[in-house]
Amino acid sequence: MTRTLDPESAAWCLRSFALPKARLAANTVEANGPCPVVAADGRYQLWMAAKEVAGLRMAVADYAARHGFRGVPRPLCNLYDERLVPVDERTVAYITRDWDAPTLEVTPSDVRDAAQNLAHLHAALSGLGEALGHPAVLQQRYGTWAARFRRGVDALARVRVQLLASDTVTHKRLRSDWLARWTDLAERAVERLPRMGYGDVAERARRERSVAWNGYRLATLGRLADGRIVTRIVANPVADDALYDLACLCRDIAESGHADGVEDALAGYHAIRPLSPEQAGLVRAFAAYPHRGVATALEWLAEPGRADDEALSWRRTAEAHHNCAVRLLAETR
Numbered sequence: 001m002t003r004t005l006d007p008e009s010a011a012w013c014l015r016s017f018a019l020p021k022a023r024l025a026a027n028t029v030e031a032n033g034p035c036p037v038v039a040a041d042g043r044y045q046l047w048m049a050a051k052e053v054a055g056l057r058m059a060v061a062d063y064a065a066r067h068g069f070r071g072v073p074r075p076l077c078n079l080y081d082e083r084l085v086p087v088d089e090r091t092v093a094y095i096t097r098d099w100d101a102p103t104l105e106v107t108p109s110d111v112r113d114a115a116q117n118l119a120h121l122h123a124a125l126s127g128l129g130e131a132l133g134h135p136a137v138l139q140q141r142y143g144t145w146a147a148r149f150r151r152g153v154d155a156l157a158r159v160r161v162q163l164l165a166s167d168t169v170t171h172k173r174l175r176s177d178w179l180a181r182w183t184d185l186a187e188r189a190v191e192r193l194p195r196m197g198y199g200d201v202a203e204r205a206r207r208e209r210s211v212a213w214n215g216y217r218l219a220t221l222g223r224l225a226d227g228r229i230v231t232r233i234v235a236n237p238v239a240d241d242a243l244y245d246l247a248c249l250c251r252d253i254a255e256s257g258h259a260d261g262v263e264d265a266l267a268g269y270h271a272i273r274p275l276s277p278e279q280a281g282l283v284r285a286f287a288a289y290p291h292r293g294v295a296t297a298l299e300w301l302a303e304p305g306r307a308d309d310e311a312l313s314w315r316r317t318a319e320a321h322h323n324c325a326v327r328l329l330a331e332t333r
């Protein structure tokens with residue numbers, strides 16, 4: 001069950017930060033996301049999290065700032081020099097500044113700048129794993145891409161079995177066709193990982209205790225009036241190769257159907273932090289994998305009798321991503 005911060009407690013948090021004429025843009029603050037705060041001097045976000053999780057997020061943002069990367073949300077101090085305000089014995093709330101900046105889109109300049117900004121962020125986070133030590137709340141995910149991809153292949157197979165056995169599913173041919181397409185993409189992406197040396201990349205990440213920011217996507221970035229890029233989402237760090245962030249950014253672009261945009265992102269990142277051909281190949285495989293397709297198929301499994309509208313957005317998104325993924329998987333650079 002999602003823990004929420006009631007309006008009275010939220011109002012008390014705001015008063016403790018003395019933000020001029022501050023008000024919440026929603027009635028509750030949920031643990032899985034921020035609540036926008038509007039004040040006379042700008043925009044803010046009110047967050048709530050378990051104290052260990054909030055402490056880890058703060059440590060990562062502070063580390064980036066100390067190493068020259070300041071365009072990320074960091075908990076502010078309130079009137080009592082608290083950055084993490086206790087809500088109860090296990091939960092804290094905190095305030096970060098937000099930026100009035102348009103969200104980045106899938107355009108050549110936005111994609112390039114987003115990737116270069118990520119490269120600078122990764123440079124600032126170098127050595128973070130050693131500095132953090134071994135916090136219990138830091139999820140360990142080294143070397144898990146292949147296993148997660150295979151679970152998706154298995155999920156698609158389960159859905160296919162149920163689809164063929166069901167007499168109630170409508171548009172069975174449409175679903176069967178897409179299950180076959182997604183399975184093909186998934187299996188080709190799984191096959192690509194060992195060929196691109198994923199085992200060695202994962203082992204190096206484990207040895208170097210690499211940490212990914214986790215949550216770096218175009219929708220979480222903004223461009224200020226002076227052209228600078230800001231990262232508007234707090235870190236949700238995981239122990240994984242930092243390449244995971246670039247892979248998620250490229251997945252975002254690929255799901256919009258822009259294979260050229262993926263190449264633009266790889267080139268932008270490479271200009272700041274050089275990528276080996278194998279690393280670039282791993283990112284392409286991640287972006288080509290049908291993440292949304294697996295999720296859609298599992299929705300069919302949960303509701304086998306639900307009718308499909310052939311004009312639904314999932315089909316348009318699936319077509320765009322499939323065409324992009326075929327190009328990425330054919331990429332030999």
